[in-house]
Amino acid sequence: MKLLLTGGRIIDPSQNVDAQMDLMIENGKIVKIGKGIHKPGNASWKSSAGEITVIDVRGMAIVPGLIDIHTHLREPGFEYRETIQTGSAAAATGGFTSIACMPNTKPVNDTRSVTEYIKKKAVSCNIVNVYPIAAISVGSEGTTMTEFRDLQDAGAVAFSDDGKPVTDSALMRSALEYASSFYMPIISHCEDLHLSAGGSMNEGFVSTELGLQGIPAIAEETMIARDIIIAEYTKTILHIAHVSTAGAVRLIRDAKERGVKVTAETAPHYFTLTDEALREFDTYAKVNPPLRTDRDVIALKEGLKDGTIDAIASDHAPHASTDKEVEFEYAASGMTGLETSLGLSMKLVHEGILTMKGLILTMSTNPAGILKLPKGNLKIGSDADVTVIDLDKTWLLDRNSMRSKGKNTPFHGWTFTGKAVMTIVGGDIKYRELP
């Protein structure tokens, strides 16, 4: 089975390429990249090449398959919110070929059996690559470390107690040291639970007006500072999840300058919305960490531009209507992201914050690097995980037509420019809206 994409704009930060070329896929691998692989009218070429599916993607971008390293697939345990099947379908629709899923399922992914279950289920769904992230501590309760080596052997690609911080600094130190000894990243959910206690939105003028208890930026920043200090001291690998504040960007930038092995991600909603989105108590815009302020949005964009923030990850957090259609402070935190992440991030390109190459770096190449996945590039011999993006396609988001079970997005009715129109995973087309 051969697949030839012709006439597209190939953007691959790993090879520093941004040029119009063809790309050929054979047996699940990328076998050729170059100008004029396809010579229209060259009959002999056609016959010698055997069965080739040729797809004309002129005017569109061909990029390494997008990778979302922060999703919640809710299975096992919360299948009413999302399943590996529906989450994978949402991923393919959003242009993602690989996703990593957080361990806050029920049971928590803290043992080989859960990791294997997720892997097996994902393989049987056969849509996108699913990489389980295992818990740092048993039950993500922050007391006893999980069996890192066994979990790695079962297929876990990183460790995180996402949703909760590791409050015990000694446990965090041990986790960083142990994971780093076999080159596995620790992904830290940075939140000082004492400072955030009772809060349901960013602490600032809007929370003051709404009378809602705030979560101050310092709840995130003090924990990031702690983790950076531990990682620096132990020379270990640290990845900071869902960065949302200007102070956090500054801490990470300073740490990188000192040579600390820290990477960071932010989510599209943090550089798109501010706490003003909560004026009408819209629970769909309730997330943790919370939406911040204009000042933070500017700092996050600067961080993306200068590379302080390595990756964009959606923190895809599907919820059922029963989780959200309640009083604001009782509502669950989180929004779906797999089907809006690219559309929202494309706005950074339109605003001139990132080049297309820079965008693909943060949505594919860097995410692969953080989790050490052999992905995120279009090099010859690599897995044929490829996303085709129609950069000019304007589309309207209708939450009811999303593939995810979670319809909880505040972006319903928004118009986007730029959409994944074909998602190829391991050489097979998993999503296609091209003619």
Next chain:
Amino acid sequence: MKLARKDILGIKDLSIDEINLILNTADSFIEVSTREIKKVPTLRGKTIVNLFFEASTRTRTSFEIAGKRLSADTINISASTRSVVKGETLIDTARNLEAMNPDAIVIRHSAAGAPHMLARMVKQSIINAGDGAHEHPTQALLDMMTIKEKKGKIAGLKVAIVGDIAHSRVARSNIYGLIKMGAHVIVAGPAMMLPRDIEHMGVTVHDNLEKAIRDVDIIMMLRIQLERQQQKLFPSLREYSNYFCLNRQNITLAKDDVLVMHPGPINRGIEISPDIADGPYSVILDQVTNGVAVRMALLYLLIGGKQ
């Protein structure tokens, strides 16, 4: 004249004209409560549900009396958190009430925004009787009515609001209302009870009682929630009352004709000394009287006969 709106959710979204209309209407209802037969037929055949998810004696009674004096049928539901425990959501409660077709629902809830959610869900008029630390519009209206009654005006007056501003819906609604009506508002409390960026609401901020009440026309003392001590918001009631209790000595810093107000219930001797609460400056019981008139006015303006 009627209010051209379905709900009263907060003072923030009321215009000056609307506030004046409510206050003037309330003035005209004062007299009803002084009659021997304290009842007018204005809302006969109307049904008002008082849906209280949070304990309240004063506000609930005031709404009930207001409804009854207008001849409406009033039903009190003290939902506390019981229905929540049973698993019934606010939305289900609301839809069930809606199905019984009342004309107005008065709601008090510990969660900010709960009345707004209800207002989006049901077709009936919603009156916010206090939502979390967000707004308590009828309290601010009765406070403004009292100030106007005693001082003849609101514009140009200096008003100090003192106490746990961070957790006070009374403070927020009064800040919106008083500033709209042209007063100068000063807020004061221990630093940890002053919410972030409160100065952007247009108020002067002090962390000291004496500074806050100097030369003011009105002092509004807020009830200190005794459970806040556990939330690390202040060291002890003793310390709080030593520094933030309005008493015979510090009240001399205010104007000679200062009015002392309190939304109640009072913690005597903690935020206000008994002699001040019961003394000549106090208009605390006038506030309660005016509360009935303001609530009658709102009910009339929202669900009263067709224009």
